[in-house]
Amino acid sequence: MTDTRQTLVKIVIAGAFGVGKTTVVQTVSETRPLHTEEVMTRAGELVDDLHGIRDKTGTTVALDFGRRTLPGDLVLYLFGAPGQRRFLRLWQEIAHGALGVLVLVDTRRLDASFEVLDLIEEAGTPYAVAVNTFPDSPGHSLDVIRDHLDLAPHTPLISCDARDADSAVDALIALVSYLIAHTTLDAAP
């Protein structure tokens, strides 16, 4: 039974292959996170028609689903999704109804993030960018990364470690705070 004080929020975790999407969903999830085929089945409770979505090689696309409650009874439903343009239809279906996107980027290959950022800009969904730091990541400042990714001044840009719960939750909080300030999330039923 849903607690009527709760606000349910759909969030997409996006980014290039290997950037840490599955890791974030696993790290922050308070329920056992679901992966790929399980997501196809269970996500249907929240999202229409996710069945039969496969990439062109016939392999099922890697998807993640998890849930995390933030202070203030905000319940985030997290959908990890690939950001490549060849998955455009999948992207549109997963992102349908999402209030915001957390875009993970890897500074070792920032250029791999342009495609997903373009897709999100086209969709018009508000987003925040989290730099997932790997041990051999170059030490660019956030200003340099903002510049390189051509982010708007208001777009939140934070560093995180996808394997660390506090750090990954902080990235989600940065996104949600931005959504509250810039969208009608605070007016959600």
Ligand SMILES: Nc1nc2c(ncn2[C@@H]2O[C@H](COP(=O)(O)OP(=O)(O)O)[C@@H](O)[C@H]2O)c(=O)[nH]1
């Ligand atoms: N060192 C380090 N490794 C990470 C981090 N996040 C993910 N990884 C590793 O990077 C690989 C790819 O991460 P994954 O979450 O599967 O990426 P996805 O393709 O975006 O879902 C996995 O082997 C993770 O263990 C991180 O913050 N630091």
Ligand SMILES: [Mg+2]
């Ligand atoms: Mg993954």
